[in-house]
Amino acid sequence: MDETTLKIERRDFLKLLAGAASGMMLSGYAFNKLAPVSQAYTDWPERIERWIPSVCLQCSGGCGLMARVVDGNVVKLEGNPLHPVNRGRLCPLGHAGLQLVYNPDRIKMPMKRVGRKGSTQWVSISWDEAIDLLAERLGELRERGQPHSLIVFDGRPTGLMGALWERFCHAFGTPNHLSADEPDGMRIAHRLMQGLDQLFGYDLENANYILSFGCQLLDGWRSPVQLARTYGYLRQERPGPRAKFVQIERRLSPTAARSDEWIPIRPGTEGALALGIAYVLIREELYDRQFVEQHTFGFDDWTDARGQRHKGFRRLVLETYRPENVSAITGVPVDTLIRIAKQFASTRPAVAIGSAEATLHSNGAFNALAIHALNALVGNIDLPGGVLIGEEIPFKRWPPIKSDAVAQEGRRRPRLDRAEADAPWLDALPLEALGERILSGTPYEVQAVFLYESNPVFSTPATARFAEALEHVPLVVSFASFMDESTAYADLILPDHTYLEKWQDGPAPPLSGVPTLGVTQPVIQPLYETKHTGDVILALARRMGGTLADAFPWADFKEVLMFSVRGCYEVRYGRVFSEPFEGAFVRQLQERGWWIPQFSSFEAFWKDLVKKGGWSGLFHEYGKWGHIFQTPSRKFEFYSQRLKAELEARAKRRGQPLEALLEELNITARGDDVFLPHYEPAQFAGDESKYPFHLNPFHVLVLNSGSSANLPWMQEIVGLHVHVKWDSWLEIHPETAQKLGIADGDWVWVESPYGKVRVRAKLYPGTMPEVVNIPIGLGHTASGRWASGRGVNPYALIGPAADRLGGLPARYATRVKISKA
Ligand code: SF4
Structure with missing residues (x-):
């Protein structure tokens, strides 16, 4: 690392103490770690201060940070001014990283269980012993032909750690690398309407009208600091007309409080409101006719190859979603609905965004379809101020895996979170359903569970059932830094470093459509006998030998990171983080097809990457329609042919008419309506008369x-x-x-x-x-x-x-x- 080194001045140190003191006043708690530092200064020897760039991993926001390190102690975290996500700012949680690293409740060394499961009695062991023990237990699973019975619950399934876990599962022989992240239901709409299984970005900085269906833009959604900056830009810095921001949700959240208009809505009826807005756009001919004609399928009635006529979105909406009907469902007044619809249509670019609040309902997938349909109606897909389908970070491809017969057989088994092959789900079963499946041995007995950045006993509904499930599993391994509710059931605890003590990739979540990679690096030496989980995976693979060891040709996770980011060096676009004006200049050149190599070697690129904190693709390339619409029609599909094909195929596999399957799914629509964005009545647990x-x-x-x-x-x-x-x-x-x-x-x-x-x-x-x-x-x-x-x-x-x-x-x-x- 190439950080600034200087001798600390007494005046600076007094500032440091003042900062620490204010932190203590704020919390009422001073961590022990700060006390020896301040006492040591009474002797007043020369101290060394460093500012080291890294990435905050406290949430998935991907903010760049600068860590102030004095004599090997990290004493302050600030934002990295060069990082395009946060440009020098951090949220309160980002600042509190110090309380994570110096937290007295951290797990300090590997441990194995000695008491009854769940009794929280462990003894500490060495890392060698821990890896040996784990290799032995996993080896037994493979010998018994049960590698598929290993489940990895991964709370950070994106990025290189997610890829490393996936590779381990692949080489070991389990299909069960399962996300423990909160799902975003909009993904289903992207899959069914555009054929893309990814989250999209939204160019909010250039939007003139933001219609948010419950997105907590200022309270934790995707990248909180980036969104706070965007909000500030829209409110105070952006030249031209002021953008309007409308928040539709059941609570006056911090986001709703800062919006131009808060529209309270009955829970689960967001899809109906979106369709009511669509009614006004269509009825009054306010939609983008050119986009709809050129780039969409199923807007008007259509005839299939067998000559059969089908209903289009226009007819469905005009027949069903009159504002009066929608108002009765949603509780949103008719006048408000019509006014919002007209504003949305006339204030271009306008964008509709949805999130968990609108989609984690019994009718969530249909809500997502209805919300995303609005973006197609105003033709705001792949335009400045609209929905952006971003590129992946260009990591260098890892060598292919040669898996052995045991692994191949294990990978053929169904995943625990997919329902049986003929079951009705379009997506994975949610985490909360998996406790039951583990307890019932469906579709097979689970022999081992790994918990990485996940605490399902606390963070899923039916918490008690998940605890029972973990109690039931013969081998539970936790990589947690704290004794959380799930770790209480662990047989083996292999504590990870905190993010301030390790190398990792810090990809920014999709928002701007531009791939952005921050680099997390250790700003201090690990305080305890903890170990990077990536290094544990590599050590475990080596210890198990054979094709598993062959799949991991890297000495440690830093090598994995360096190997992968070589891809960013080799692509002929993008740039290591730089001052905004410099980045803007290079971006303009690259948009015109120029490429100016910055570095003569990968080593020089890596050195600068670590010094500046990361790499950015700089700009989004518009107009790649072949990539944006990967549906059967190669267009945006109001009428989802994929949904139709999947449901019909499932009904056929079961040997039942589609009608029976829809009945079983409790879907009320029939005929073509099923495959079009429509409102399915929301259902709630608990009878209204008893639970009001x-x-x-x-x-x-x-x-x-x-x-x-x-x-x-x-x-x-x-x-x-x-x-x-x-x-x-x-x-x-x-x-x-x-x-x-x-x-x-x-x-x-x-x-x-x-x-x-x-x-x-x-x-x-x-x-x-x-x-x-x-x-x-x-x-x-x-x-x-x-x-x-x-x-x-x-x-x-x-x-x-x-x-x-x-x-x-x-x-x-x-x-x-x-x-x-
Ligand atoms: S928003 Fe940024 S600073 Fe705050 S916790 Fe998330 S990544 Fe860290």
């Missing part, structure tokens, strides 16, 4: 779904708007509270068909009267001293329901009742 309120569990950026609950600074600011810290709260509308005789701060019971929690009520006018909100991320029973025993986990109230078509978890589809405790 919708439960809305919501994400809070600073808790990062619960993995940051053991950071005191985050606990201090968790509920600023309702004056709550270190605890959960239930947001309830003041009128609802009055009817129930509940006052602000009262303890209440929240009960669903699945569970019951006790929590303090906070009167919040920013919620709908029939909706109550509880934050996600608190209610730990483990995970460290500052997380454990604080607040409640709303997942305890939710069942394992899933979207009937796509298999998306229906996490917003539970009703509850409220009573005074």
Whole structure:
């Protein structure tokens, strides 16, 4: 690494102490690590300060950071001004990385279980012993012809660690490298309407109208700092007319509070609203006729090769989604719907974006289709200010794997998270369904579970069933840094470094459509006997030998990283991070077909890459229609031929008419309507007469779904708007509270068909009267001293329901009742 080195001045050090002190005041907690540093300075020897670039991995936002390191202690984190995602800024969680690395509750060495499963009794062991033990147990699985019974739950399935896990599973012989990340239902729309199995980006900086169906743009969605910068740009910096931002969701979230207009909507009816907007666009001829004619399929009625006529999207919408009908479903007034539709059509470029809040419902896949249809209606796909289908980071391809007969046989077995071959899901089963499958041995007994950056016992509904499932599995291995709820069931704990102690890739999530890769590098030496999980995979493969060892020709994860990023050096576009004006100049040249090599060798490229913090593809290439639409028609499909083919094939395999399959799926539409964006009535667990309120569990950026609950600074600011810290709260509308005789701060019971929690009520006018909100991320029973025993986990109230078509978890589809405790 080539970082700046200088002797620290006394004046700077006093500033450092002031900074540390303010952090302590904020939290009320000073970590022990800071005390020896400050005491040591009383002798006042010369100190060395370094600023080392890296990437924050506290969430998936991909922000570049600069770590201030004094005598080998990291004392401050700032944003990397050269990183295009965050340009020098970090969010509060990013700053709190210090509390992660110096956290006293970190697991400090490998351990193996000695007591009963779940009894949390372990002894420490050496890394050699741990790898030997694991290699032996996994070798036994392969000897018994059961490699497929290994499951890897991967909470960071993208990037090189995801690829490394996939390669290990491939060479070992299991198809079960399963994502433990929260799904984004919009992906299903991208697959069915454009034939692409990826998340799309949105060029919000150039949009003039943003219609957000529940996206938490300013509270944790995709890349929080990047989106906060975008918001600031739209509000204060962008020349020309001010962009309008409309937020449609059931709660006045921080995002809704900063929007131009908040439109409350009944949970699960977002698809109906999108179709009501489509009605106005079509009825009043406000849609983009040219785009629809040239680039879409199934807008108008059409005739297939056998001469059979089919209904198009236009007719379906005009027949069914009159604003009055839609208003009755959604609760959105007719006037509002018409006004929003007209604004959306006339303020181009306009973009419609959706996320978990709109799609993690029983009808989530259909909601996603309806929302994405709006982008095609205004012709805003692959245009500035619209939907962007980005390129992948050009990593160098890894050598092919030669797997042995055992691995090949294992890979032929079905995945645990796919339903049986003839089952109705379009996608994988959600995580919450897998506990049941493990317990029932469906489709086979699970012999080993690896937990990487995932804590399913805490972060999935039906938490108790998942705990039982892990208890049932003979070998559970956790790579966690903290004793979380799932690690409690581990037989072997192989703790990873924190991100400040290791090499890793830090890809930016798809937003701008431009591939961007940050490089995470160790800013300090590992504090404890922890090990990079990538290095554990490599060591394990070597220890197991044969084709498994052959599949991993790298000494350590740093070599994997260097091998892979060579691809960014070899492609003839992009640039190592640079000042914005310099990057803009090079981008303009490259857009015109010029290529200016920056480096004479890969070694020089690598050196600069590590010094600046990463690489960016610089610009998005428009107009690659062959890539953008990979459907049977090679167009955007309002009428999804893929959906039709899949459902008909499944019905045929089962030897039943399609009608019977639709009945089983509880899909109410029939005929062509099934394959067009339409509204399927949302279903909720809990009878309305007994459970009158919708439960809305919501994400809070600073808790990062619960993995940051053991950071005191985050606990201090968790509920600023309702004056709550270190605890959960239930947001309830003041009128609802009055009817129930509940006052602000009262303890209440929240009960669903699945569970019951006790929590303090906070009167919040920013919620709908029939909706109550509880934050996600608190209610730990483990995970460290500052997380454990604080607040409640709303997942305890939710069942394992899933979207009937796509298999998306229906996490917003539970009703509850409220009573005074
Ligand atoms: S948004 Fe995410 S990646 Fe960026 S600083 Fe915050 S926690 Fe880190």
